[in-house]
Amino acid sequence: MNALNPDQFARVKARFEQLVDLGAAEQQAALAASDEDPLVLAQLRALLLQGAHATEQLARPVLTALQQTASASVRSGDVLGAWTLLDEIGEGGMGRVFQARRSDGHFEQLAAVKVLSGHPSAQALRFLARERQILASLAHPHIARLLDGGSTAEGQPYLVMEYVRGQAIDAYCRQQQPSIATRLQLLIDICAAVSFAHQQLVVHCDLKPSNILVTAEGRPILLDFGVSRLLADADQAAPSTAIPAGQGKGTLQAYTPRYASPEQRAGERVGTATDIYSLGVTLAELLGVSLDESGPLALGSLPVELAAIIARATDVEIERRYVSAQALAEDLRRYLEHLPVLACAPTLAYRGRKWLRRRWPLAAAVLVLAVVVSAFSWQMRIERDNALSAERSARALADYMVAVFQGADPEVSGQRDLPVSKLLDAGYQGLASKLSDRPELRAEVTGILGSVYQNIGQRERALKLFDEALEIKAAAANPRILADLLHKKAYTLYDQEDFPAAEPIARQELALRENLNPDSAELVESLRLLGSVLTYQFGGDHQAESLALLERALAMAEQVAGKDSVLAARVHLDMGRHHGYLSVDATPVVVHGRTAVRIIEERLGKQHFLYADVLEALVLGLRRTGAFAEALPLAREVSEMRLSFYGEVSYQGGYGLHSYANILNDAGLRLEAIEVLKRCLSIQAQLDGEGSLAAAAILAVLGPVYKNVGAYPEAMAIFQQVIDIRTRLLPEGERDLLSSQLNMAGLNRMLGDLDTANALASEVLRARSADSSTHPFRMALTQIELAAVRRSQGRLEEASTLLDEVDPEAFTGWLLGQSDLDAERARLAWAQGQPEQAQTLMLKAEAQLIAGLGETHPDVWIQRLERAEWLAAQGQRAAAADLARQIHQHAASTMLPGGALAQRVAALIPDGVASAS
C-alpha cells in the first residue's frame, strides 16, 4: 500500500474523487472498464470499500494522550492545597511520593504526599474524600496518620500522610541486628496497629516491610493504612466510568505479590485475613526466612513454635489463619513468655515441656487451657461442621454470618472475644428477618446453624433447628436440601445415642441420596451414617446389614476418593468401631484402626481432630486384643487431644475421657478409672442434664469398675441407675438391661442377698435363652453367674449342671471368660469338699488369665485372693498372709481402700496391711 509513487498517488486521489459519490455498481463497472495501473486500481478499490472512521474515533488517541500527559504533571515545587512539594522520595505503582512542607504559614510541618496516578471518576473522587475522613480518624501510636488529601488542579487525587523519619523494618533488622525478642516485639506492635484498624473496619491490603518504618527510638510505624483498600473500593464504587474504552481499568488496585494472600492474588474479595497473611510473611522475612516468589515459606530453620505461628498466619485456607491480628500478637507474646503457643498442637508432651520452662502458678496453666480451648474449639467446630456439610453451604453461612455480625451492636462486634453462643444466638435471631424471602437458603442456613449447635454440644437446640428447617416447605420440596437436613438430624440423633430414632431418618436420607448422588462422597456419608447407626442398634439382623453398608461405603470411598483418602479412612474408622462393638474377633478393629491412623496422620497430621478419632478406634482394638501396654499411652493421648480441642465440657472431651477410663479399667488401673469416669459424668450432666442415655453408657462402665474394686453397694446403685435410665428412655425390646441385671445378681450374691441374686440371674438366663441372637459368650457368662448363685445357695448339683451346659466354644476368641468358667468350677469343687481339685482348677484359671492379660496385670493377683483364702482355711496362715501381702502390693490399683476386696486381703494379714508394704 505504501509502494505508491507521487504520480500513482495523485491518480489514486483523482480517481477516488471521481468515483466516491457513485453507487457501488457504477464504481465496480468503472473500475472494471479502466486500463489503469493495477497498483493504482487495487489501492482505489481498497479506499472505495474502506469506510471512514468518524473524526472522534481518529481523534481519540489525542484525547487519551492529553489526559496522560496531564497526569504526569505534578513536580517538585508544585503546591497542592496547603502543601508545597519538596523532593520526590519514592515512586510506586500507585503513584509518586513527595516530601512536602506545609505552606500556609501557620506552622512548620513535614508530610509525605502521595500523588496517585490515573484518573478516577468524579464519583470515585467523592468516595475517596469520604473514606479519607475515616482514615484520618485512625489515630494510633503505630500508624502514620493521614493528614489531608484532595485532588490536583488536573484532577489527580493525592493523600497527605504523616512524614515518618525512619528506616524500613527489614533494612533496620539487617543493620541493627536486633534480638529475636526485639523483632517479635516490633511485629507485636504492628499487629496492635493492624488490629486497631480492623476494629474500625479498615484493612491495609498492602502490608510489607517497606510499609513499616522503625524510628530512631525503635518505634515501628505503619504507613499507607487503608490506602490500597480505599482505592480498590473507590474503583468498585465507580466502575471505571472515567476511563475511555481501550484504556483499561484505572491503576487503583495495588498490592505486592510477594506479601499478598492467595485470595488477594486471585482477585477475590479481601478482608482482615489478608492482612494477617501479609503479617505472617513479613514476620518470616524479619526472622531471616528468604522469600521465594513461589512455593511455601522455608521455615525449617526457625524454632518450631515460630514456624507454626507463621504457618498458621499464612495458611492458604482463610479459616485456618489466626482469627485476628490480636490473636497473632498474643501467640507471639506467648512465645516470648515461654507459654505454649496456640499454633502448636497442644499435646501433652509439648505443654509439659513448656510447663517445665515456666514454673508459673497453676492458675496460669488453667487460664492457658481456657484460652486454648476457646480459640481452638471454634475453629475445630467450624471445621467439623464443614466436613459434614457441603462447601457451598459453608459459604452461605459465612456470608450470612457476616451480615448478621455487621448488623450487630458495634459495642458487641468490637468486643475482642465474642462468645460463640452470643454469635449463634444473634445468627438465629437474624434468620427470620434476613432470609425471610429466601426460604431454601433459610432452610439451609438453619440446618448449618443446627450443625454448629450440634458441634458445640447443644444437641437439643440442634434438633429443634433441624425440625424447623424441615418444616419449611421449599426445603422439603428440594430433595438435595431435604437429604442434607435429614442427614444432619439423623447424625445428631446418632450422636445422642438415640439409635432407634436415628435409623428411619438415616434410611430415608440414604434413599434420597441413592437417587441424587450415585457413587459420590455424599452417598458414602449416608452409607456410613446408617451403617454406624445400625452398628449400635440392638438386636435383629442389624449387624449383617451394618457391615454390608460399611463395606459398600468403603468400596465407594476408595473408588471416588482413592484408597488412601481421608474419606476411606473415615469408613475404616466406622468399620473399626463396628467390629469393636460387634465382632468376636478384635483383629479387624486393629487392622482398620491402624489403616485409618496411618492415612489420617499422613493426610491431615496429628493435630487434626480426626486423628484423635482414629487413634481411639485403634485403642479400642488394642484393648480388645489385650495390648494394654500399647493402648494405654495412646488412650491418654486421645483423651488429652479431645479435651484440648473441644474443651472440658464437650461431648468430644467426655468421649475421650470415657474411652480412656475404659482402658484404665481393662489395664486394672481402676481407682484411676473411677476418677476419670466421675469427671465424665459431671461433663455429661452439664451437657445434657442428669440421667441421659449417654450418662447411662458411662455408668455402664462405672458399675463394673466399682464391682471390681470391691465397692459393692456403690456398684449396685450404679447398675440400678443404668436400668432406670434405659427403662425410662428406651422402648421395650430395644434396651439391653440384661447385662446390668446380671451384674446386680452377682453383687447381691456377694452381699449375701441370695434370693434376689437367684431371681435376677434366673430371669436373665430365661431371657437370653429365649433370644436366638444372644451371643454364646453372654449366654455363658449368665450360666456361670447363675451357677455361682446356686453354689452359694448350696444347690451344688444344679450349679454343676449349669456349668456343664456352658458351650465349650463360647469363649473362643475372647481373652477372658474361660478363666471365669474354670474359676467357678474350682469354687464348686471347693464347696463340694474337693480342695485339691479346686486348687488345680484355680491354678488353671490363673494360667488362662495370665495368658490373656500378662503376668503383672492386677486382675491376675486378685484372682489369687481366693487361693490365699483357701490356704488360710486349710491352716496355712503364713503362706496365706504371704500371698495376701503380694496381692496387696500388686493389685492396689484395683482395690478400693476399705472396700470388700481390701477387707478380704487385710483379713489374711495378721499384723495388718501396713506390714505388707
Added chain:
Amino acid sequence: MLLQAWRDGDGLAFGSIFEQAYAELKRIAAGRVQQVSGNATLSPTELVHEALLRVIGKDLNWENRAHFFASMSLYMRAVLVDHARARMSDKRGGGLLHVTLGKAEAGEESGMAELLALDGALNQLEALDPRSSAVLHLKIFAGMDRHQIADVLGVSVQIVDRELRFAKVWLSAQLESRL
C-alpha cells in the same frame, strides 16, 4: 509549505503563550474527563478552543486567532508525540519489575501506541499530499471546523470537504492495515 512555515517561523513568537496555553489545556482536559466520564463526544476541539481563549482572551482578531490555533495544535502534537515516545521507551527499556499490578498500564501503553500510529500516518500522508494531511491535522489536533480550516489554509470550503473526506478514508485504511 504552510505547515512547515509555521514550524520554522511564526510559532517562535508565541513560544511562551504556547506553554501557558498548553498547561491550561491539560488542566481543562483532565477536568473535562472527570465531568464527562469518558463520553465519546468529548473532542479536543472544545479543549483547544477553551484553553486558547483562557490564555489569549477574546481580543485577538479572527485571522490571528485561527493561525494561532493552527500553530498551537502543531505544538501540542509535537509535545504529545515526544511524551508518548518517552513513555513507550520507559516501559520497554526500564527493565525494572513494577511492584504494582495495574490494568491501566497496559491501557495506557496502547493509548500511546495509537497516538504514535496516528502521527506516523499523518506524516506519511503529508509527504504525498501536504494539504490533505494539514486539513486532517487541523480537524483532529486543533478541532477546527471546515470554515476555519478553509480560512487558515486559504482554500474554499469545498476543497476542505473533499480533502477531509479523502484524508479520513486514507488514514483509516492506513491505520487499519497496521493492526
